Amino acid sequence: MIITLSILLILCAVLLVIVVLAQNSKGGVADGFSSSTQVIGAKRTGDFLSNLSIGLAIAILLICLTFNYVAKPTSDVSDEEDTQIENAEEGAPKEEAPAEKMPEDSLNN
Numbered sequence: 001m002i003i004t005l006s007i008l009l010i011l012c013a014v015l016l017v018i019v020v021l022a023q024n025s026k027g028g029v030a031d032g033f034s035s036s037t038q039v040i041g042a043k044r045t046g047d048f049l050s051n052l053s054i055g056l057a058i059a060i061l062l063i064c065l066t067f068n069y070v071a072k073p074t075s076d077v078s079d080e081e082d083t084q085i086e087n088a089e090e091g092a093p094k095e096e097a098p099a100e101k102m103p104e105d106s107l108n109n
Contacts, residue, residue: 001070002067002070005063005066005070006067008059008063009060012056012059012060012063013060016056016060019049019052019053019056020053022049023046023050
């Protein structure tokens with residue numbers, strides 16, 4: 001499921017970039033280059049691309065929300081693991097390293 005959502009997200013992002021680049025500019029630096037596309041293109045192409053870009057942006061938003069819902073761990077599992085860790089820390093006997101006895105001969109030197 002995560003792989004499918006990742007592929008859909010990448011596909012929508014690439015399509016959104018292509019659609020935004022295909023739209024007519026509304027002015028600015030590239031305004032001199034847009035006159036040829038207005039003569040060649042259809043009248044309603046701008047509306048279609050505009051609606052398609054909005055649809056792709058909404059699709060990306062929904063995919064991201066779905067991805068977040070699918071990818072997050074359930075609260076039952078994390079609570080259970082936390083409880084097990086706390087019980088292990090509290091109930092486990094503390095082991096101390098046994099003191100090694102030194103041979104009596106080493107004390108005399």
